[in-house]
Amino acid sequence: MNVDTLRVSVTDRCNLRCIYCNPLGTHGREDAAGILSFDEICRVVRLCAECGVRRVRLTGGEPLMCEGIADLVRRLAAVPGIEDLALTTNGVFLETMAGGLKEAGLRRVNISLDAADESCYRQMTGFDLFPRVIAGLHRALAVGLAPVRINCVVMRDVNLVQVPVLAEMTLRLPVAVRFIEYCPTTRSTRAASCSVPNREVRERIEARFGMLSSVVLPDAGGPAVYFRIEGAPGAIGFISGRSSAFCHRCHRLRLTSDGRIKPCLHAAQSYDTRSLLRAGADDGTLRDVIARAICEKG
Ligand code: SAM
Numbered sequence: 001m002n003v004d005t006l007r008v009s010v011t012d013r014c015n016l017r018c019i020y021c022n023p024l025g026t027h028g029r030e031d032a033a034g035i036l037s038f039d040e041i042c043r044v045v046r047l048c049a050e051c052g053v054r055r056v057r058l059t060g061g062e063p064l065m066c067e068g069i070a071d072l073v074r075r076l077a078a079v080p081g082i083e084d085l086a087l088t089t090n091g092v093f094l095e096t097m098a099g100g101l102k103e104a105g106l107r108r109v110n111i112s113l114d115a116a117d118e119s120c121y122r123q124m125t126g127f128d129l130f131p132r133v134i135a136g137l138h139r140a141l142a143v144g145l146a147p148v149r150i151n152c153v154v155m156r157d158v159n160l161v162q163v164p165v166l167a168e169m170t171l172r173l174p175v176a177v178r179f180i181e182y183c184p185t186t187r188s189t190r191a192a193s194c195s196v197p198n199r200e201v202r203e204r205i206e207a208r209f210g211m212l213s214s215v216v217l218p219d220a221g222g223p224a225v226y227f228r229i230e231g232a233p234g235a236i237g238f239i240s241g242r243s244s245a246f247c248h249r250c251h252r253l254r255l256t257s258d259g260r261i262k263p264c265l266h267a268a269q270s271y272d273t274r275s276l277l278r279a280g281a282d283d284g285t286l287r288d289v290i291a292r293a294i295c296e297k298g
Contacts, residue, residue: 077105
């Protein structure tokens with residue numbers, strides 16, 4: 001397995017209360033001393049790059065809540081071996097921050113947007129911030145954070161009816177709209193029956209726009225499978241974690257905000273780099289731990 005991607009969670013805090021992820025909020029979950037500092041993150045990323053990682057994605061929590069995030073981007077963009085720096089965000093702060101992030105070396109962005117109107121957005125996230133996210137999306141396109149991808153978690157009786165409107169964005173904008181199957185977690189409050197198989201999501205899109213044709217996108221090494229509505233500048237992706245396992249195609253490691261390296265989101269096993277970093281471990285010791293996590297991916 002060629003493990004070339006590292007997802008770095010820079011914070012556990014989030015400003016939204018998405019019903020599939022964080023409905024009760026995260027206030028007080030994270031104590032500042034417990035999370036990795038920028039120096040510590042940069043060191044772990046440098047050592048991961050020495051072990052073959054080429055792509056880094058910053059996530060959270062909401063990464064744009066992390067003070068000084070553009071400085072972190074600038075430092076990570078300069079790590080030898082890192083060729084691709086991306087960010088996953090809810091887009092609320094993107095309108096003001098996109099330019100600075102691009103200038104600092106961010107290449108591309110994924111924006112979570114599960115609704116096509118203000119009322120559904122409020123139901124999904126708990127806040128009236130739909131126009132801010134749309135403004136952030138347009139700003140990201142304007143400053144050249146490319147490709148822009150939109151992540152949409154589909155839930156029955158919540159936003160399923162919005163799927164064709166979200167898919168229609170690909171006829172107007174050069175974006176990839178990706179439909180993600182809802183996976184119940186310990187924090188999400190909705191039942192597993194809310195999950196909609198992507199087969200059904202695709203049927204809804206094809207009923208409105210005709211047969212989708214398969215496309216291969218550059219930078220599409222992840223779990224999504226891509227299609228296009230005929231004549232559309234954008235693409236439609238499906239991430240089907242519940243209806244079809246894609247573990248065999250997963251080439252990512254995760255670094256949690258408190259410094260644990262996880263071979264897999266669902267893995268019980270994790271490797272505590274924070275204790276090692278703070279106990280003065282040398283690079284060789286840390287590299288061994290990273291190599292062990294990589295080996296575990298098989
Ligand atoms: N705050 C950022 C954002 O909103 O994009 C980054 C963190 S968010 C947890 C990262 C991604 O996880 C989002 O794209 C969201 O779609 C996905 N996600 C979170 N909980 C999920 C769940 N229960 N089922 C499926 N996808 C989920």
